[in-house]
Amino acid sequence: MENVVIIGHGPAGLTSAIYTARAGLAPLVLSSSAELGQLDQTTDVENFPGFPEGILGPDIIVNMHKQAERFGAKFQTAHVEKITGEGPFVLHTASSQIETRTIILATGAKPRRLGIESESRLWGHGVTACAVCDGFFYRNREVIVIGGGDSACEEATYLTKFASRVYLVHRRDQLRASKIMAERAMNHPKVEMVWNSEVAEILGNSEDGVVGVVLRDTTNGSTREMKIDGVFLSIGHIPNTEPFKDLVDRDSEGYIILEEGSTKTSRPGVFAAGDLHDKHYRQAITAAGFGCMAALDAERFLASQAG
Numbered sequence: 157m158e159n160v161v162i163i164g165h166g167p168a169g170l171t172s173a174i175y176t177a178r179a180g181l182a183p184l185v186l187s188s189s190a191e192l193g194q195l196d197q198t199t200d201v202e203n204f205p206g207f208p209e210g211i212l213g214p215d216i217i218v219n220m221h222k223q224a225e226r227f228g229a230k231f232q233t234a235h236v237e238k239i240t241g242e243g244p245f246v247l248h249t250a251s252s253q254i255e256t257r258t259i260i261l262a263t264g265a266k267p268r269r270l271g272i273e274s275e276s277r278l279w280g281h282g283v284t285a286c287a288v289c290d291g292f293f294y295r296n297r298e299v300i301v302i303g304g305g306d307s308a309c310e311e312a313t314y315l316t317k318f319a320s321r322v323y324l325v326h327r328r329d330q331l332r333a334s335k336i337m338a339e340r341a342m343n344h345p346k347v348e349m350v351w352n353s354e355v356a357e358i359l360g361n362s363e364d365g366v367v368g369v370v371l372r373d374t375t376n377g378s379t380r381e382m383k384i385d386g387v388f389l390s391i392g393h394i395p396n397t398e399p400f401k402d403l404v405d406r407d408s409e410g411y412i413i414l415e416e417g418s419t420k421t422s423r424p425g426v427f428a429a430g431d432l433h434d435k436h437y438r439q440a441i442t443a444a445g446f447g448c449m450a451a452l453d454a455e456r457f458l459a460s461q462a463g
Contacts, residue, residue: 157255158184161247162456163236164262166193167440168430170220171447172260172454177227179455184254185224188235193217193264194431195440202292204440216440239403243425257461258425258454261404261412261449263396265431265438267389270302270453275356278387282359282366285389287311288439291318294386300325300369302355303390305385309333311390316346323384325350327374358387395432404428412437419450427453 160176162169165187176183195201200229202210225231234249239259247254258398267285269275274362275283284290291314299319301312304326312324322343329351331338341347341358350371356379357370368383395410405413412433419427429450430443 157244157257158182159256159458160184160258160260160451161186161245161254162260162262163187163247164193164260164264164430165217165221165231166195166264166430166443167216167220167452168264168443168447169260169262170217170224171444172262172429172451173224173229173434174220174227175448175451176260176454177224177229179199179451180228181455181458182228183224183229184230184232184256185258186232186236186249186254187235194266199273200293201440203287203289212386213440219306220335226258236399238399243423245425257408258457260419260447260454261397261421261426261428261432262430262443262450263432264443265393265395265411268392268394269389270355270391272355274360275387278358278360278362278366281362282360282385283387283389285393286438287314287388287390287406290386290388291315294319296320297385298323298383299386299388300350300355300382300384301388301390302326303392304328304331304333305390305392306333306337308390311388312341312347313344315388316344319386320347322347323350323382324348325353325371327354328352355387378417393431393435393438397432409435419446419453425457427457 160182160183162172162185173183173185200210202241236247238248240246295318298321300323302325312322315322353371353373355369356372359368360366404423412428427450429446
């Protein structure tokens with residue numbers, strides 16, 4: 157019987173592991189080798205505190221893993237297919253069943269992608285889904301943002317702090333965004349709308365990064381090349397919560413719903429941390445913060461049960 161099982165190997169899960177391990181709870185961390193987290197696929201990270209020269213995303217994960225292991229956290233590669241029980245809980249994987257008193261869900265979310273080969277090849281080399289993370293690298297350069305909702309407009313406006321020109325590429329001839337967000341982007345002198353267009357191919361290589369895109373007109377199918385230095389996707393995120401749909405309450409988009417001011421889910425003894433519930437910040441540092449909160453909440457829950 158485990159005290160705590162943490163599902164997820166990103167900054168939220170590993171911070172939970174560090175805190176619960178230091179509390180003497182010997183947490184078991186489960187991760188699926190089939191799915192890399194967002195930091196595993198990120199190159200330079202310059203906004204994570206404590207690294208003035210920057211650090212590679214995978215190195216943050218490796219360091220956190222070692223730190224948790226040092227305090228007694230255990231690690232296992234396994235994909236959780238379903239969870240049963242009311243507490244204790246039983247986690248069902250392909251090869252085993254694991255019993256635990258508490259669970260911390262920290263499986264994150266993945267950005268929606270275009271699904272083209274060049275996007276995968278250039279991910280982290282000029283193609284990204286986070287303006288806050290990567291906008292700084294595009295000072296005085298030209299970039300495109302793909303999307304038409306509030307997030308796309310917000311990202312385009314944010315990028316004007318750095319880029320010399322921001323092109324907002326949208327499949328239709330009007331935005332889905334709220335009026336105030338749409339007007340803010342469309343009226344900005346550095347933002348130019350590219351209507352009725354989709355990205356058919358991203359041009360470049362891992363050494364030189366992105367050098368351009370091929371745009372396809374959605375009304376007549378014609379294509380044209382456009383010189384560009386960076387591509388920012390803003391077409392939504394998908395929380396990795398499907399295995400937990402019968403365990404805890406989720407909203408219409410699949411994000412886990414938490415009790416206000418805590419990391420408690422609708423199921424006592426089950427906590428959640430990171431991008432699987434956080435729609436707004438989606439940063440490594442905020443995920444780590446939620447991981448700390450979940451660990452403390454789980455520790456207090458176990459203490460209350462023991463009492």
